[in-house]
Amino acid sequence: LGHGRSVHCQTIRMGFNSNIHIANALISMYCKCGDVKDALYIFKNLDGKDNVSWNSMIAGYAQHGLASQAIDLFEEMRQQCVEPDAITLLGVLSSCRHAGLVQEGRRYFNSMIKEHGIQPELDHYSCVIDLLGRAGLLEEARCFIENMPTRPNAIIWGSLLSSCRVHGSVWIGIEAAECRLLLEPECASTHVQLANLYASVGCWDDAARVRKLMKDKGIKTSPGFSWIEISNEVHRFRAEDCSNPKMIEIIAVLYSLVDHNKTLRYEPEMQEEEIDDALYI
Known part of the structure; x- marks a missing residue:
């Protein structure tokens, strides 16, 4: 900046x-x-x-x-x-x-053709599918994909898969994962999301099977990076990296945010056990 x-x-x-x-x-x-x-x-x-x-x-x-x-x-x-x-x-x-x-x-999506004469592209369809998925309208999202005039890409299936994991819709999630893997068979994130989807409903054997498939294929996830600029200094964070000297303070703030969200009746995806794992890994 x-x-x-x-x-x-x-x-x-x-x-x-x-x-x-x-x-x-x-x-x-x-x-x-x-x-x-x-x-x-x-x-x-x-x-x-x-x-x-x-x-x-x-x-x-x-x-x-x-x-x-x-x-x-x-x-x-x-x-x-x-x-x-x-x-x-x-x-x-x-x-x-x-x-x-x-x-x-x-x-606004329906107005694109009717009012503005604009033909929706894959990015527009992706937004609507993600919107429906986040709202838990997974059946509507799946029907929306089936009625698309163009072939859905891996991003669209990945969006539906992520929503299925959040809302615990196993079978639609499996369908989305399989369709995405047909387009990106070596995608590590798809395998991970599918495994997490199984785990979220207690299907531990299936989750283990997907993890084993990743291992057999040699598929590994790349750590994600985040960064923020404060007082002209850029601070970088990497997933599962605890080398930051202020990690204890960061985790304390994270716990505070989790508690605050719970008072708002919002249940975070990241559980306290996962936070502990991130701290002591």
């Missing part, structure tokens, strides 16, 4: 701050770096907004889970007679997905 701000200052000094393409890039940069406030300031003060301007701001809101702001901005875009495109609707659908707005997501 600091480097981005430096570049922004340089564009002002050079007199390029009113250039539509540079302004659009700055909006996107600030949104991706988590500074939605500055992105909105540039957007509001930009003359001659084009589709990229609107799309960048809507996508920024969607990225940070600000669904109501994304939808309000989309409606404002329509009121100003700016015709949305496929990327605009993708941002709106993504915001609905993150906020769990099922009815709104259905409405």
Whole structure:
């Protein structure tokens, strides 16, 4: 973010701050770096907004889970007679997905062809399937996939599989896993999710079978990385890595967040035993 701000200052000094393409890039940069406030300031003060301007701001809101702001901005875009495109609707659908707005997501998806003449692409279908899956509407999600005019890709089946694991729908999950493995037979995450799905309903033999299949094929998962920038310093985290000197403090904060979520009647996917395993592995 600091480097981005430096570049922004340089564009002002050079007199390029009113250039539509540079302004659009700055909006996107600030949104991706988590500074939605500055992105909105540039957007509001930009003359001659084009589709990229609107799309960048809507996508920024969607990225940070600000669904109501994304939808309000989309409606404002329509009121100003700016015709949305496929990327605009993708941002709106993504915001609905993150906020769990099922009815709104259905409405905007159906409006693509009926109102805007936009043919949905795989990314749009993927958003709707993920939206339905997160809401627990797994049968509807599966029917949605079956009625797609194009062949679903591995991302779509993976999305349905993840939702099945969360909601404990074993058989739809198995179907999704098998379909994804036909497209990506060496995908480690699919094997892991399938094993976890079996384990979540107590089918330990089947879970062990999938794990053994991974071992026999030599399929291994790659550790995931996360990072966050605080005071111009980037902190990196890797799955199952306890080398961070502040790990005890991090785990304490994690426990605090888990307890807080429980007061909100939200049951986290990560159980306390898993947190302990992550700490002492």
